[in-house]
Each structure stands twice: as structure tokens, then as C-alpha cells.
Amino acid sequence: MDFGRVVALSDLTLQVGPGVTGLVGANGAGKSTLIKILLGLQAPTSGRATVLGHDVAQDSALVRRVVGYMPEHDCLPPDVSASDFVVHLARMSGLPVAVARERAADILRIVGLDEERYRLLGTYSTGMKQRAKLAQALVHDPELVFLDEPTNGLDPASRMDMLRLVRRIGTDFKIPVLVTSHLLGELEKVSDHVVILDAGTLLRSSATSQFLDVSGALLVEVLGGVAERDLLGQELAAAGLPCRPHHRTVRVDPPPKGVDVHRVVRDVVADHGLGLVRIEPDHGHLEDVFTEGVPHV
Ligand SMILES: Nc1ncnc2c1ncn2[C@@H]1O[C@H](COP(=O)(O)OP(=O)(O)O)[C@@H](O)[C@H]1O
Numbered sequence: 001m002d003f004g005r006v007v008a009l010s011d012l013t014l015q016v017g018p019g020v021t022g023l024v025g026a027n028g029a030g031k032s033t034l035i036k037i038l039l040g041l042q043a044p045t046s047g048r049a050t051v052l053g054h055d056v057a058q059d060s061a062l063v064r065r066v067v068g069y070m071p072e073h074d075c076l077p078p079d080v081s082a083s084d085f086v087v088h089l090a091r092m093s094g095l096p097v098a099v100a101r102e103r104a105a106d107i108l109r110i111v112g113l114d115e116e117r118y119r120l121l122g123t124y125s126t127g128m129k130q131r132a133k134l135a136q137a138l139v140h141d142p143e144l145v146f147l148d149e150p151t152n153g154l155d156p157a158s159r160m161d162m163l164r165l166v167r168r169i170g171t172d173f174k175i176p177v178l179v180t181s182h183l184l185g186e187l188e189k190v191s192d193h194v195v196i197l198d199a200g201t202l203l204r205s206s207a208t209s210q211f212l213d214v215s216g217a218l219l220v221e222v223l224g225g226v227a228e229r230d231l232l233g234q235e236l237a238a239a240g241l242p243c244r245p246h247h248r249t250v251r252v253d254p255p256p257k258g259v260d261v262h263r264v265v266r267d268v269v270a271d272h273g274l275g276l277v278r279i280e281p282d283h284g285h286l287e288d289v290f291t292e293g294v295p296h297v
């Protein structure tokens with residue numbers, strides 16, 4: 001996708017399966033552009049996309065009927081109640097009025113807007129608006145949903161609530177979800193699969209368990225501060241272990257075969273009078289993909 005000077009997405013090939021897929025990347029990475037292309041709202045400069053087996057360029061109306069979309073920016077009419085708004089959208093997608101009312105009431109209850117559903121959307125807080133946007137994306141029982149930054153503008157508690165809802169859509173309702181966030185670590189707990197975009201290119205796409213897998217690396221922490229951590233790192237590196245600083249710990253990458261990491265760590269700690277706090281497998285975090293420290297070696 002080429003916006004004149006800005007190439008928002010280039011040579012991107014990816015597949016989204018069942019469950020929750022987290023699309024992660026810094027602001028401007030191309031997440032919203034990708035979703036708009038997948039909905040047929042924006043035409044790619046080149047390439048093609050298929051959603052649920054439909055080519056989005058040829059069948060964009062059909063794709064939008066079977067896909068639920070929660071846009072990033074506010075799209076709610078201020079002088080309509082949440083109930084009327086969601087019923088209206090349900091009717092637009094072809095549901096008879098009684099069914100539309102029932103579905104709207106159900107979905108508004110699920111997203112936690114039961115009591116406020118007759119209030120005008122213009123009076124809603126950001127958190128309530130996000131819930132209303134989510135409700136409209138789900139009311140027609142879509143086969144797939146795209147949620148663009150659903151936690152934007154939320155405080156930590158509402159953020160957790162929203163993430164739990166996202167997870168439920170994928171697990172309880174069994175609707176595959178593609179959800180974006182510019183907060184790099186935010187989606188690792190709710191996503192089965194993670195796609196990382198960086199400046200329009202695919203940095204990585206894999207099962208979340210692979211990011212968070214025991215990579216064979218170990219985290220070693222000693223008493224004290226940065227000085228002790230770095231002394232440990234330098235000495236472990238001098239002893240032949242590939243390692244780098246990682247928050248309060250030194251992360252030891254999988255060593256050459258035959259090296260007993262635990263013994264090397266024990267020896268280094270003892271030789272330098274360091275106090276060992278812990279040594280444990282590194283389960284990793286998504287943010288690490290972006291922010292790996294510079295190796296000690
Ligand atoms: N309509 C547009 N015209 C020109 N540039 C755009 C347009 N939409 C997005 N961009 C640019 O494309 C890049 C990707 O944007 P976007 O997909 O919104 O990123 P994200 O959603 O990951 O924050 C950014 O550099 C943005 O400024």
C-alpha cells in the first residue's frame with residue numbers, strides 16, 4: 001500500500017487462523033491500513049487479499065457483511081442511544097426488527113452496557129464508547145471480527161475488561177478475531193497468534209506460545225543494581241556464555257552444546273561475591289522482539 005510518499009505496507013503476506021490474532025506494531029506501522037485493505041475500504045496499490053475465501057477487491061460488500069469491524073476512531077452519532085444505534089446497524093445487516101432488538105440487547109449486556117443502553121452516545125465516557133463500538137461490530141453475528149485498537153483511551157482496569165471481552169469473543173463465541181494494539185506487550189495474554197508489523201513490513205508472525213516459549217534461554221538475577229548485573233553479564237560473557245542485559249537480569253542465550261550453564265553461573269557468582277537471587281527459564285515477552293538489549297559480548 002503506497003500513499004504517495006509513504007509506503008504504509010510493503011510485500012506483506014500473512015494468514016489469520018481461528019482464535020485471537022494480535023496485530024502489533026508502533027503507531028504508523030500500518031495496522032489500520034491493513035485492516036482497511038482487508039475490508040475493501042482501501043484498495044492496495046498492488047497485491048491481493050482474501051478474507052474467508054472472498055477476494056476483497058471483488059467481493060467487498062460481501063466481506064463487510066460477514067466481518068464485524070470496530071474502527072479505531074470514534075464513529076458514533078452523539079444524539080442516538082446505544083440501543084437505537086446497535087439495533088439500527090443490526091437491521092442494516094438484514095435482521096428483522098424483533099431479532100435485531102433482541103440481539104442488540106444481548107450484545108449490549110455482554111459488553112457491559114446493560115444499564116446505560118438508553119443513554120445518548122454523546123454522553124458516554126471513552127470506555128463506554130469503546131464498548132458500544134464493540135457491540136456494533138458483533139451484533140450481526142459475524143464470522144470474523146477486526147478490532148482496531150479497542151483499548152485506546154482506556155484506563156488500566158477498563159483495558160483489562162476490554163481484553164477479557166476480546167478473549168471471550170475468540171474462545172466462548174468462537175469468532176476468529178484480528179485485534180490491533182500499538183502497546184507492544186498488551187496482546188500477548190489474549191492472542192493465540194501474534195503478527196508484528198514494523199514500518200509496513202512483517203517483522204514476525206507466529207503462535208504466541210512460540211514467542212513466549214522456553215527458548216532455551218535463562219534469566220539470571222543477582223543482588224544489587226545495574227553495576228552488579230553488568231559485572232555478572234561481563235563475567236558470564238568472558239566465561240563463554242552469550243548473554244545480554246534484560247531488565248534486572250542477565251539473559252543467557254542457549255549456550256554452545258556441552259556447556260553447563262548452571263555451573264558457570266554458580267562459579268562466576270561465587271568468584272565475584274555476587275548474591276544469586278534466581279536463575280530460571282526465560283519465557284519471554286512480546287516487547288523483547290522490539291527492545292532486545294545490546295549483547296554483553
Ligand atoms: N490516507 C492516508 N494518506 C497518507 N498517508 C496515510 C494515510 N493513511 C495512513 N497513512 C500513513 O501510513 C502509515 C501507516 O498508517 P496506519 O495504517 O494508520 O498505521 P497504524 O494503524 O499502525 O498506526 C503511516 O505512516 C500513516 O501516516
Ligand SMILES: [Mg+2]
Pocket residue numbers: 031032033072148149
Ligand atoms: Mg491505527
